[in-house]
Amino acid sequence: MDVVEVEGLGKTYPGGTEALKDVSFRVAKGEVFCLLGRNGAGKTTLLRVLATQLMPTAGRATVFGQEVVRGAKAIRQRIAVLPQEARPQMMLSAFDHVRLLCLIRGMSRADAARRTEQVLRQFDLWEHKDKLCADLSGGLRQRVLLCMALIADPELLFLDEPTIGLDPLGRRQVWAAVRRLAEKGVTVLLTTHYMDEAEKLANRLAIIEKGRLTFLGTVDDAKAKAGVGMRLIVEAPGGNGNSREVLHPSSNEEILRVVERAIREGLKVTFQPPSLEEAFIHIVGGSIDDEAA
Amino acid sequence: MTRLREAWYIGLWDSLPLLRDPMILILLSLISFLPVFFLFIFLGAEQALPALVGAVVLSLAFVGMGVAQSVYFNKHWFRFQDVLVASPVSPLSYAFGLALSTLIAASPALALSFVILLLSKPVGLLAFLAVIAVSLLMWLAMVFIGYVIGLTTKNTRRANSIPQVLSFLLGFLPPVYYPLSMLPGFLQPVAMLVPSTHAAQLAKYYFGMIPLSSAEILIGWAYMVGFVALMAALTLRKARWVDP
Numbered sequence: 001m002d003v004v005e006v007e008g009l010g011k012t013y014p015g016g017t018e019a020l021k022d023v024s025f026r027v028a029k030g031e032v033f034c035l036l037g038r039n040g041a042g043k044t045t046l047l048r049v050l051a052t053q054l055m056p057t058a059g060r061a062t063v064f065g066q067e068v069v070r071g072a073k074a075i076r077q078r079i080a081v082l083p084q085e086a087r088p089q090m091m092l093s094a095f096d097h098v099r100l101l102c103l104i105r106g107m108s109r110a111d112a113a114r115r116t117e118q119v120l121r122q123f124d125l126w127e128h129k130d131k132l133c134a135d136l137s138g139g140l141r142q143r144v145l146l147c148m149a150l151i152a153d154p155e156l157l158f159l160d161e162p163t164i165g166l167d168p169l170g171r172r173q174v175w176a177a178v179r180r181l182a183e184k185g186v187t188v189l190l191t192t193h194y195m196d197e198a199e200k201l202a203n204r205l206a207i208i209e210k211g212r213l214t215f216l217g218t219v220d221d222a223k224a225k226a227g228v229g230m231r232l233i234v235e236a237p238g239g240n241g242n243s244r245e246v247l248h249p250s251s252n253e254e255i256l257r258v259v260e261r262a263i264r265e266g267l268k269v270t271f272q273p274p275s276l277e278e279a280f281i282h283i284v285g286g287s288i289d290d291e292a293a
Numbered sequence: 294m295t296r297l298r299e300a301w302y303i304g305l306w307d308s309l310p311l312l313r314d315p316m317i318l319i320l321l322s323l324i325s326f327l328p329v330f331f332l333f334i335f336l337g338a339e340q341a342l343p344a345l346v347g348a349v350v351l352s353l354a355f356v357g358m359g360v361a362q363s364v365y366f367n368k369h370w371f372r373f374q375d376v377l378v379a380s381p382v383s384p385l386s387y388a389f390g391l392a393l394s395t396l397i398a399a400s401p402a403l404a405l406s407f408v409i410l411l412l413s414k415p416v417g418l419l420a421f422l423a424v425i426a427v428s429l430l431m432w433l434a435m436v437f438i439g440y441v442i443g444l445t446t447k448n449t450r451r452a453n454s455i456p457q458v459l460s461f462l463l464g465f466l467p468p469v470y471y472p473l474s475m476l477p478g479f480l481q482p483v484a485m486l487v488p489s490t491h492a493a494q495l496a497k498y499y500f501g502m503i504p505l506s507s508a509e510i511l512i513g514w515a516y517m518v519g520f521v522a523l524m525a526a527l528t529l530r531k532a533r534w535v536d537p
Contacts (some may be wrong), residue, residue, distance in 0.1 A: 013537055014366040054536045072535070073381075081379040086372035091310030100309075103302040106295060132313075148376065194431065284483060 002026040003064060003156055003187045004033075004050060010058030011039030011045050011211075019045040021211040022059065027189060027204075032182050034198040035191040036280060043191040044084050044160055046208065050189065051081045051158045063156065080154035084161050084191070086145050090134035092122045094125050094144045097133070101148050119147040123173060146174060150181075155179035157181060159190035163197060175200055195277040209284050223274045231272040232258050296386045303382075303390025306373070307363050309471040321402045325351040328470045342413055343502045346424070347469035347493045349406045353428045354464060355490060356399035357435030358456045363391045364443025365452035384534040392436045410500075419498040427499075430517045431492040435463075437524030444531045462487075469493040472503070488520045 004027035011020040019042045028031045031262035035043040050061055052072040061068045062073045088097055098119060102112035123143045133141050134252050142165050148156060160177075164170040171194075178188050178201055192198055196252045199219050207215035207222070215222055223229075232255065234245040249255045262269040311317050326347040333341035367373040377387055396403075411421070439456060446452045467487040468476055473494065476484055484490045491513040498505040505513070 048375075048536070051375075052376045052535065053375050066391045076379060077381050079379050081376060083372035083375040086376070089371060091309050092306075096309065100302055100306045101376070104299055104306065104377070104382060106299070138302075152380070245343060 001029065001031050001065070003031075004189065005062045006050070006083075007058070008059035009046070009049065009056055009061050011042075011049060011054070013058045019211050020049070020056075020160055023211075023213050025206055025213060025216050027187060028039075029187055030182055030185045031203045032034065032081070032178060032188045032190070032201045034202035034205040035189070035208060036193075036195070036198055037191075038284060041208045042211040043208055045211075047081075047158050047160055047191055051079060052076060073270070078155040079158065080149045080152050080156075081158040082145055082160060082162055083251040088133040088141050088144050091132055091162070093130050093132055094136070094140075094147070095129040097144050098147050098151060102151050105152055115151055119150050121149055122150075122177065139167050139170045143164055143170060143173075146177070150177070151215060154186065156187045156189065159188065161191055161193065162249060163192070163194065171197070195275065195280055199276045206284050207280065215283050219276055219279075221281040222276060226279035230255075230273055231274070232264055233270040233272055234258065234267050235270075236266045237266070295341060296383055296389075299382055299386035299471040300390040300393055303377075303387055304393035304397055307367065307391055307394035311394075311398040318398070318401055321352075321356060321399055325349075325355055325464070326406070326432060328465065332470065334420070343407075343472065343497050344503065345410055346496045346500050349403075349410055349424070350407050350428050350431055350496050351464045351469055351489065352399060353402055353432035354435045354492075355460055356395040356402075357392075357432040358439045358460055359395050359398070359440075360391055360436050360439035361442035361446070361456045362439075362452055364440055365446055365449070367391070368443070370449070384532075387534075388440070395436065396432070409484065414500055414502075416500055420501075423495045423499045427492050427495045427517065430521055431489060434488055434517070434521045434536045437452050437521065439527045440528040441524070443485050444528075446535070467493075470510045485516075488517060491516045529531060 004025075006026070007024050009020055009023040010018070014017045023042075023046060032208055037043045037047060045054065049056045049068060050063055052063075052068050052075050055069060060070070064078055066072075066074045068075065089093075092100075095116060098116040099112050102115050103109070109116060117126065120129050122175055123146060125140065125147065126138060128136060133144060136144070142163075146159075146162060149159065149162075162178075163174050166174065175197070178190070181188060182203075188201075190201070195263055200217060204216070205222065206213055206217055215225060217225070229248055229250070232247045234247065236243050247258055249258060261267075309319075309495075326345075329341055329344045329348045332344045368375075374387065416424075438459065440457075442455050443452065446455065467484050467490045469489050469492075473481060473484060473490065494503065494505065495502045495510065495513045498510065
């Protein structure tokens, strides 16, 4: 059964801004589903509607078979969220944050202490547990917020820009945690601006542009749709890049010809696989051009 | 019981940062007592004592209004409300928890003020309980006003400034620190529109500092209860757990 089902969903804010238009998709159990889009495209609006934080104005959205407005109470028992631009309380420690949320969510004191230690250790925060958040770096603060989202063992986790402000190691820790959750059958719906993050994590992704779903599929589907293929970069060894030649071979024979020429002429050949970023730019590029026109 | 537990821990979440900042606690303790200090210096202990009663009532009113900042910051700054919306936590627990946090944060100041007051002017248990009840009604009214401000403000500066201006209008201007009779005749009915005037009049009466007729006592209580009910209705109208 699909965990999330969205059918013709629309959201117009009271001020008249139309943030979502006729959005439809499904997310299966255990899937890591990424929402991509430019700033203001509607990703957070969509995530907030599904997390029962925002009322939709058109269409239908269900989570665990429950409609997000009428069934919100039942949905909330099984989800957790890391909101975008959330901040920790500066005068509370990492331990305070996680333990208090455990207690608010109904755990006993002993369970709360145990669970707090478990998640803080998982994110290498245990050694910082008693420091006030005011004394933690931005990356460590973001990890505290992530720990808060993970305490309740949710079946569906909403992460809105979860790795913003994290260093490369911190980002990899989050990715590892997301993968572990997915292996346990947890469904993860996340928004991100980092294409490498989506590429590493997403089973499927949706690209939203101006409130409309412009793409739905796997990372490979996105690259195929955008027509972004393998690139070969041919250059002189030790060259400064001025004599660089970027080729887009369309067949294996063409790749072979390029490599043979490079060997003959003593040139260096680098294979560059297509990136999601290029695909993303191709897919939303139409609308960028429209705006420019 | 579960809901009370939720509210208690939400209250702790919101108040612990304040309790860990001694300067805020000192500020909360001092702000309503500042006029009492000056009245004591310039007019002597006799004039300062009624002002001390007013200060006790206002201590609770000021902290109640502080809920505006809790509501605003937990919604727009920490996004803690969003975390709780997407959880089994009840909106009533959240609202009660934030209100409770103002009492937790103010508890040292309140304990100190009641001790000073009782040492200065001992009263019977019933009178003391009546003053507590008046103060709590005043607190509740201010909590509801604070909610309306916090719920309708989307600007950090306003979330800070509006409660301060209202504290001034409801606390320092009306006859709370000074006798109602000191106001010019035409201003006295205007002052009676302000709930803190009724709260201070009732508290001073129960401490045996001013006489009030039965009708005035009844009107005072009725006005306070009515004001709280009105503010509660306004809050319920504005309150949103799920954003529209």
